[in-house]
Amino acid sequence: MEAVAATAAPTKARDPRALAGELEAFNSLYRPHLEAVYDFAVRIVGERDLATDMVRQTFGLAWRSFPEQGNDVAGRLFTTARVCTLDSLRYRRDRNGKEREGLHFTRIDGHRVPDAAVFDQSLAELVWDAASALPREAYSLLALHVRHDLSPDAIGLDRATAVRLARTREFFDKDVTIRLLATRARHTCGELDILVARDDEHELAQHIRRCKRCRETASRFVSPAAVLGSLATIAPSRSLARELFNRPRRRGVFGIL
Structure with missing residues (x-):
């Protein structure tokens, strides 16, 4: 002090x-x-x-x-x-x-993992890669909400910033989900497999939005926000x-x- x-x-x-x-x-x-x-x-x-x-x-x-x-x-x-x-x-x-x-950004804290959630180290690394790629302003808001359980009111966000936080979380969740489908579930859907091979992110995102099978697969993944919140301090x-x-x-x- x-x-x-x-x-x-x-x-x-x-x-x-x-x-x-x-x-x-x-x-x-x-x-x-x-x-x-x-x-x-x-x-x-x-x-x-x-x-x-x-x-x-x-x-x-x-x-x-x-x-x-x-x-x-x-x-x-x-x-x-x-x-x-x-x-x-x-x-x-x-x-x-x-x-x-050499900071250990992706260690998992078992005490922070939500009940019934199961994920591996590679998923933790994928989630952190997506989070760390965000602009620092956006990541800081996401971290306050997801890792430190602070509501927009608790940190004094105005309405516009609170909306920006909501959009950041939506973008983050979608980004991680697309990466997961591309790396772990591409062979469950023929069209998804083709689009992953093309490496066209825009077409990939559009396909996932309209494909029932891909949406069902994505719903079984652990929430990206839950994984981010479970990374060790x-x-x-x-x-x-x-x-x-x-x-x-x-x-x-x-x-x-």
Whole structure:
């Protein structure tokens, strides 16, 4: 939290005991969200160092406005993290998150898998490939909704942005479904097999819309959103958690006093 407090710069001195109580309250409310916020950031920017900087900035801004903002933590934290991470990519050429590090984006967390859902590693990789190919703005909205269970209202989306989110999810679901049919079910339908060989995505999508057999096959696939939501959280370093939330031993609290 030294990094958090260093960004806070309070406008007036605060009683040390009162401040210590605020810090304890802040930690209890915000510490449980660290891993999820870090996962959200690193999946957008594609590298650990930049994600770590964005998480520091996010929690620093949260501390600055604490406790006036109340206990509604998740929506505010993720909204702030989204703004910070997208701003960090604004002037970068690789805005769609070229992966420069060996991050494990496609590990499956068995505790996050919906009941009765069964899928393999290759499906997880296919789903993540489709998600990571989205523009970062679009992916960030999809992730908030699918991976972090935040409604449009919870993250303060206006109507136009909420509609954009719905369209992004629809596009994502269709994209993954087409890929699955092309790779796993092409031989169940003669026309589908021909179109896959032609490699014409437009004709392929049109065929799937009108073909009853392909639609029935697609209905048996696990929801792409469920697979995306089941990918394991990428954890931050332990040093980041200590930096943000452990009380220093020296006199003063978080370097503020």
